[in-house]
Amino acid sequence: MGEALRAVQLEKSFGEGAAKTHAIRGVSFQAYWGEMLYVVGPSGSGKTTLLSLVSGILKPDSGSVLVEGRDIWKLGPNEIADFRLNKVGFVFQDYHLFPKLTTVENVAIPLILKKQDWNESLKIAMEFLEVVGLAQKASLPPTKLSGGEQQRVAIARAIVGRPDLLVFDEPTASLDGTTGKRILDFVKNEILNDKRCIVIVTHDNRIFGLADRMIEMEDGSIVNVRSGGKIEG
Amino acid sequence: MRGIFKIALKLLVNDRGKFAALVVGITFAIFLIVQLTSIFSGILAKASSTVINTGSRLWVIDPSVQNPLNTIPLPDYVLDAVRSVKGVEYAVPLYSGIGLVKLNSGAYQPATVLGLDDTSLLGRPELIQGHIEDIYSNNAFIVVKDQEYAKLGNPPIGTTFEINDHRGVIVGIGHVPEGSLFGIPTLYTTYSRAIQYLPNTRFTIAYVLVKPKSEAAIAGIIDNVAKIGYRALTDREFEREISNYYKYQTGVGTNIMMMTFIGFLVGLSISGQTFYTFVLENLEKFGALKAIGAKNSELVSMILFQALFSSMVGYGLGVGLSALLIATGKRFVPNYTADIGFWNLALAFVLVLLIAGVSCLVAVRKVIRVQPFEIFRG
Ligand SMILES: Nc1ncnc2c1ncn2[C@@H]1O[C@H](COP(=O)(O)OP(=O)(O)OP(=O)(O)O)[C@@H](O)[C@H]1O
Ligand SMILES: [Mg+2]
Numbered sequence: 381m382g383e384a385l386r387a388v389q390l391e392k393s394f395g396e397g398a399a400k401t402h403a404i405r406g407v408s409f410q411a412y413w414g415e416m417l418y419v420v421g422p423s424g425s426g427k428t429t430l431l432s433l434v435s436g437i438l439k440p441d442s443g444s445v446l447v448e449g450r451d452i453w454k455l456g457p458n459e460i461a462d463f464r465l466n467k468v469g470f471v472f473q474d475y476h477l478f479p480k481l482t483t484v485e486n487v488a489i490p491l492i493l494k495k496q497d498w499n500e501s502l503k504i505a506m507e508f509l510e511v512v513g514l515a516q517k518a519s520l521p522p523t524k525l526s527g528g529e530q531q532r533v534a535i536a537r538a539i540v541g542r543p544d545l546l547v548f549d550e551p552t553a554s555l556d557g558t559t560g561k562r563i564l565d566f567v568k569n570e571i572l573n574d575k576r577c578i579v580i581v582t583h584d585n586r587i588f589g590l591a592d593r594m595i596e597m598e599d600g601s602i603v604n605v606r607s608g609g610k611i612e613g
Numbered sequence: 614m615r616g617i618f619k620i621a622l623k624l625l626v627n628d629r630g631k632f633a634a635l636v637v638g639i640t641f642a643i644f645l646i647v648q649l650t651s652i653f654s655g656i657l658a659k660a661s662s663t664v665i666n667t668g669s670r671l672w673v674i675d676p677s678v679q680n681p682l683n684t685i686p687l688p689d690y691v692l693d694a695v696r697s698v699k700g701v702e703y704a705v706p707l708y709s710g711i712g713l714v715k716l717n718s719g720a721y722q723p724a725t726v727l728g729l730d731d732t733s734l735l736g737r738p739e740l741i742q743g744h745i746e747d748i749y750s751n752n753a754f755i756v757v758k759d760q761e762y763a764k765l766g767n768p769p770i771g772t773t774f775e776i777n778d779h780r781g782v783i784v785g786i787g788h789v790p791e792g793s794l795f796g797i798p799t800l801y802t803t804y805s806r807a808i809q810y811l812p813n814t815r816f817t818i819a820y821v822l823v824k825p826k827s828e829a830a831i832a833g834i835i836d837n838v839a840k841i842g843y844r845a846l847t848d849r850e851f852e853r854e855i856s857n858y859y860k861y862q863t864g865v866g867t868n869i870m871m872m873t874f875i876g877f878l879v880g881l882s883i884s885g886q887t888f889y890t891f892v893l894e895n896l897e898k899f900g901a902l903k904a905i906g907a908k909n910s911e912l913v914s915m916i917l918f919q920a921l922f923s924s925m926v927g928y929g930l931g932v933g934l935s936a937l938l939i940a941t942g943k944r945f946v947p948n949y950t951a952d953i954g955f956w957n958l959a960l961a962f963v964l965v966l967l968i969a970g971v972s973c974l975v976a977v978r979k980v981i982r983v984q985p986f987e988i989f990r991g
Contacts, residue, residue, distance in 0.1 A: 431989075473991040480624050493902070
């Protein structure tokens with residue numbers, strides 16, 4: 381399997397002086413195409429920060445993030461925005477869907493940002509709503525959907541632009557156990573393929589079983605990397 | 614339309630309550646601004662009615678005239694002196710005074726009487742009934758058919774009346790471009806009859822009307838008239854002085870300007886506040902767009918578009934409302950004075966752009982500063 385992403389010696393601190401938090405301490409890892417990679421660890425260990433560094437959301441203090449061999453943090457602000465738009469699909473923890481737009485319009489947003497034609501974008505968005513099984517809810521506002529359905533809309537929006545890299549932060553945090561498991565099953569079976577890499581940050585041990593590999597973090601550092609989704613001891 | 618603008622529009626318009634508040638605020642401000650400035654330009658136009666209706670290019674007045682509406686009569690030698698000024702094609706006197714008309718009903722009604730130079734009749738009104746030569750017949754007066762015409766009992770040609778104990782007869786009905794501000798009817802007669810019928814001071818010429826040989830001669834005429842101790846000014850200058858008088862010397866102008874400014878502030882605060890709240894409420898959404906890959910410039914143009922869109926809707930509604938009220942006013946209220954002109958609309962437009970701009974400015978700063986990481990962290 382080819383290398384999708386390589387993080388090299390990432391460092392990130394927040395704040396100054398006494399209030400300074402060293403959130404990421406010299407972290408290096410790789411992610412591969414076709415892989416569902418989990419990042420786990422206690423609260424405050426730096427999982428969200430790490431995910432932001434590798435997806436072009438937050439600039440590291442030092443170190444580099446290589447995607448297809450190019451260092452994304454050497455790009456200018458507009459280029460990094462384009463990188464996020466074209467290469468990365470985000471699923472935010474609390475979805476951030478637009479209540480004033482319909483479900484299908486929500487899904488179409490990345491395409492519209494890519495300056496695709498409005499109607500064409502809606503048509504493609506509709507196909508992706510079908511993929512997540514919500515075509516019949518297309519014209520409703522997302523507020524009319526259940527939590528699990530909203531999560532699927534967020535996933536449809538993340539994949540509509542066919543990004544190579546998908547990043548999920550706590551995707552099941554606000555879902556019940558079975559719904560969470562069902563959605564992640566769906567992601568693994570329907571969304572993941574060998575041209576795509578999915579990085580998932582989670583606390584939720586009910587979905588650990590789906591991981592191909594797991595990175596365990598503690599206090600800003602990687603303390604363990606293992607294959608499969610079982611943590612021993 | 615580019616997709617992001619369509620999204621911006623939907624985010625704005627589908628937030629019904631905010632959008633309504635925004636548009637109502639702007640509409641109200643524009644309504645106030647247009648209404649007030651239109652009333653003011655209406656007043657100014659009427660105040661300059663003598664200048665506009667007479668249509669003379671150059672006017673000679675006493676230099677100590679402070680208020681252009683109260684004339685200081687000029688001695689006859691001024692007329693002769695002006696006639697011999699280089700560049701003057703001809704110069705004629707105009708009489709302006711107020712006579713007391715006694716109607717056949719027995720009622721009294723004051724009226725403005727304008728006495729036209731006997732030979733040239735310069736400054737005469739356009740006649741809609743009658744013949745201008747009849748102004749030379751005995752006791753002849755021409756009445757202007759304006760808002761005040763009814764105050765003389767809508768007299769047809771042939772109506773007789775008394776004016777300052779002289780007999781008068783209506784020989785023609787005229788039309789002038791601009792009605793007068795003072796709410797009294799206007800009668801035209803000849804200069805010689807006017808000074809004969811109306812009580813006079815020692816001097817009787819209200820204005821000397823001058824026709825210059827050419828536009829180029831005007832500056833020279835003004836200089837030469839100044840040398841004989843009088844003041845010549847063009848119709849534009851005269852109108853400007855009258856409007857300045859109303860703007861700065863009567864309190865009308867300053868009050869209207871203040872009210873206009875208050876209208877602007879009200880609009881600015883309502884829409885600025887609402888727009889700011891709107892953006893603040895959507896800040897997370899803008900942040901999410903940014904995280905997904907929208908550039909700052911795109912977000913700024915979305916916000917700009919939203920502010921402009923609401924402003925233009927408010928502008929349209931405000932101007933429409935104002936036009937409606939003015940039209941209704943003109944229909945049902947005699948002497949209702951308001952003119953919506955290019956300048957009123959342009960001023961309101963500039964102010965609405967300012968409202969949009971300032972409202973945006975505050976909001977834009979917030980959106981530019983929002984960090985996608987904050988959104989990502991939840
Ligand atoms: N903007 C910030 N300013 C200051 N400190 C921050 C900021 N963001 C994160 N931190 C700190 O960095 C550390 C790592 O935070 P991070 O959100 O990455 O943890 P996490 O592993 O995602 O935790 P959780 O499981 O609770 O989401 C924490 O100590 C946090 O307080
Ligand atoms: Mg986190």
